[in-house]
Amino acid sequence: MTDVRETSWADGTELIDEVAHDEEEPFSTVVVTPSIQGWTLVVGPYFGLPYAQQTMHVTELCRELSAHFGKAQLFFHSEQNDGEAWLIAERGRIIRRWISEYPELAAGEPFGVERRLLDGYGIAGKPEDLDPKGDLAGDWAATWGDCWATTVAEESSIDPTAAAAETGSISGMLVAAAPLFE
Numbered sequence: 001m002t003d004v005r006e007t008s009w010a011d012g013t014e015l016i017d018e019v020a021h022d023e024e025e026p027f028s029t030v031v032v033t034p035s036i037q038g039w040t041l042v043v044g045p046y047f048g049l050p051y052a053q054q055t056m057h058v059t060e061l062c063r064e065l066s067a068h069f070g071k072a073q074l075f076f077h078s079e080q081n082d083g084e085a086w087l088i089a090e091r092g093r094i095i096r097r098w099i100s101e102y103p104e105l106a107a108g109e110p111f112g113v114e115r116r117l118l119d120g121y122g123i124a125g126k127p128e129d130l131d132p133k134g135d136l137a138g139d140w141a142a143t144w145g146d147c148w149a150t151t152v153a154e155e156s157s158i159d160p161t162a163a164a165a166e167t168g169s170i171s172g173m174l175v176a177a178a179p180l181f182e
Contacts (some may be wrong), residue, residue: 083112
């Protein structure tokens with residue numbers, strides 16, 4: 001990463017919101033937290049799985065990071081109901097990738113909270129295997145079965161939306177420019 005500088009949690013959050021919604025902000029801008037409950041969060045739309053042009057790049061990056069660090073995860077949650085996405089990798093392999101906007105790009109098997117919620121909806125297989133025109137798929141897609149990325153994150157690692165509140169004022173936050181994907 002380049003152009004590294006310190007920031008506060010509030011300023012970093014505001015900056016990432018600007019990057020996501022303002023075409024003049026560099027898309028490669030990310031905010032990096034110090035360790036929170038053993039996880040270092042790197043936040044920004046740069047890692048957005050729902051951006052189809054980035055999906056393969058961020059999948060490979062997450063896989064590589066998991067090979068180096070043991071685990072790596074990506075999450076996308078939209079409070080405007082634009083979709084949900086997560087990518088969980090361990091020891092260099094993708095465990096699960098789900099992108100509500102692109103079910104055809106799913107990989108791996110649902111597990112944990114995703115599996116339990118699917119079972120609760122009566123979906124024995126994977127959501128990506130449902131007939132998109134069927135009632136069951138429509139019921140699931142109407143609210144993503146209440147299976148939000150923040151819920152998956154909380155069970156798999158930490159929910160970043162709750163972690164910040166629990167830790168109070170976080171010092172040592174950084175803003176940086178991530179390398180552009182080729």
